[in-house]
Amino acid sequence: MSTAAADLLVLAAAPRVKPIAHWHDRLAQALLLGVCAFLVVFLLAPLFMILMKSVEDKNGAFVGLRLFQEYFQTPALRLSILHTVSVAFAVTGITIPLAFTFAYALTRSCMPLKGTFRVIALTPILAPSLLSAISFIQWFGTQGALKWMLAGASVYGPIGIIISSIYAVFPHALMIILTALLLADGRLYEAAESLGTPTLRRFFTITLPGAKYGLISAAMVVFSYTVSDFGIPKVIGGNFSVLALDIFKQVIGQQNFNKGAVVSLILLIPVLVAFVVDWIMQGRQQAQFSSRAVPYAPKRRTGFDTAMFCYCLIVCVLLLAILGMAVYTSFIKLWPYDKSFSLRHYTFGLVDGGVISSFFNSLRMALLTSFFGTMLIFGGAYLIEKTRGMPVLRAFIRMLAAIPMGVPGMVLGLGYIFFFNHPDNPINGLYHGMTILVIVTIIHYYTSSHLTAVTALKSLDNEFEAVSASLKVPFYKTFFRVTVPVCLPAILDIARYLFVNAMVTISAVVFLYAPDTQLASLAILNLDDAGEIGPAAAMATLIVAASTTICILYAVITRFLLTRTQAWRRPITI
């Protein structure tokens, strides 16, 4: 044997050098394990339970795919699939062009009032999805002000679901498309113009391809939102059956949890498809825009600007009419007979009716979700991105963090019933408490917040932690002294996002509340069920008011931070 070969043998036999971990590393790894355990217990385990329950009968005996078979043999249930998917396609097909035109007007025209239009277009985010359904009932329902416009058709059914959903998803689609259009490279347009490319051709060769991934992403978000939402079809759907409603009926109406599990798995399919399509597309988007891109600056074109202004004006008037109708309903005596101003829906309907406590429950839940959710999600993202060791665990947590985006709230909620209501679960004491509502909401909105945190953390220099270690400063000190202050805008953004969504969430919590932890959005549902549309509108108005307050607070704090404590963000050129 040659000496070189002998050397190789020695090397192969020698054990790999194992670094001695500092207790700081151990601490970070322990915290990381904690985050992982949290996601496994509160996300993976409930989802796994749904899988288990879908192949069991009521008595817990294994029945294989029999429940699925039964499901597909029931014509009414089969119809729900068709309904759900066709409604989702209709909503997507209408919302995306509407939102694209709006975003196009905001980015590519020189029309006035851009800021105002943008704020108005985003207001639906502040409202529970039920608000639009209530409002459309007031406009087009049996006693609707504009009922004649439907020419005999009923708003209770697909029409109502579609228009209410469009209102609810419009801002979500708008934000995604707006981001895509804002990334446009002005140099491309200059080059096209210098080559004499006509406007229409520029639109089809530069603008649309540039916004392609944004459009696909927006379409997938709209599609999954519509498929998963259960509040709108509940209020305005009439007898029109959809999957999300079927789950509700199976679980709450018939107490058939196993059937519910089957339907929720079927509901999971279109949402997962949308999620995977979006995920693949985002992966392809890499490096589409170079760091040298010059922002596009629109030029004045009177005709185009006027047309865009009129379009945005109409959309905003419609959006305000929907929000306004709900608010208006809450302040009048009895629609449509007595339209005099009154606070009776608040005082008599909510306070005396004992429902007002649900609003305070919602506030408490939203504040707790916002506080603990931000800590957990930002802290988790930090540990994943910036600490050392355990690469496999990191990849696993990254994957877990991406899952909630693809899981409808009802599916998650049903999983929680199975998992936490299980008599053998040592933490089944959480069931029906406030804690579980907070946790399920954090999990439900985990992915977006996680991505916001990761983006902010990735924009930090990768070597802060290395420098700190070389200076013998523990990582947690650098976390609090540097990472948190620098990422504060993103952290506040996450907190606001969680608060606003916790105020309006309904699908994930509908199975999990107890009488003393009822939330405002659920109260709307129950009031509406009881025909109390005035108090329902009043509750929706309170939610909008609370969320608006938080958003204004956020804007004020952010501005204050940017001008005062974050002086370092504005470089003074010397």
Next chain:
Amino acid sequence: MSAVSAVSIPAAAGEPFLKLDGIRKTFGRFTALKTIALAVERGELVTFLGPSGCGKTTLLRIIAGLETQDAGTIVQGGRDISRLPPMKRDYGIVFQSYALFPNLTIFDNVAYGLVNRRKGRDEIHRRVGELLKLVGLPDSGAKYPGQLSGGQQQRIALARALATSPGLLLLDEPLSALDALERLRLRGEIRALQQRLGVTTIMVTHDQEEALSMADRVVVMNQGVIEQIGTPQEIYRAPASAFVADFVGKVNVISAVAESGNRFRVGGLMLNGASGADAVAAGTKVRLYLRPEDIVVAGVDADHANAAQGKVTKVEFLGAFCHVTVAIADAGDQLLLINVSRHSIDQMSLAEGSALRIRLPADRMRLLA
């Protein structure tokens, strides 16, 4: 320089300050480092030079404990640090990106490592003031990093790394993000500072000029192995491998066949080899390396040893001198690049198409496998 000085750790006489042995590192199937051995003396400035992906940064990160080697040992100041986490090692580090904390003032940045050592406030103030003066920015303490130029930020990063008086200073491409003028200035400043403090320093760079001008010794790396370790002079004058000759400075490569008596045939041209070189068996194909500035153009007679007749094919003006490309007809139109001063160009009125007799000095010619 008395107030600011590197902490000296007594080591056994004759022992190098930093000793790497058998360092290996793989990333999946990619071998980043293959059995690296290296010794760095106390107070020395050593540069790791090589193209991107050669493993130089990985080696630096292993010394810093930011990566862990698969095999091999590292001994610093007589202490085995092979498995120690970064916190337990003794070094200061400066990155290409500066990595200054953007939300802290310059003062707080430099004091970052001092505060943690429970030093008194006065002492911290004195020390930071001293360091800022040392890097030539005494009045910048209240500013934020974003308000300084790139070169100033890098000086602050250097001050921060030196604040705790580490035994070893690691510089990871510290000048790469700066513009050409700033780079040149900072190059001299860092070297002067390093010599004043006597701090053992390792600098990673892909810029050969930087490596040659600053280092006591240069470690040339390629594809995970050390090609050569030597003083800048040695590296340039006597490259140990074809890679080093090619990577450091410009070089002419002449394919030749060895003849008996230390002679080489290039087409129809016979060249004498350097005296004292190892004999090569006749008939072996070899490559001869010759720097452009070593080829003689003035006063060459036809009967001089290693003289050759050529024709100028290109003259490239570079300011102080020109790159003249000459085709040697006897050697099968072998192209040679020659540095010629502008003065000589004018004197000999060289232009494209001129005939030119050149000499390839045997003692400057290197034979590399």
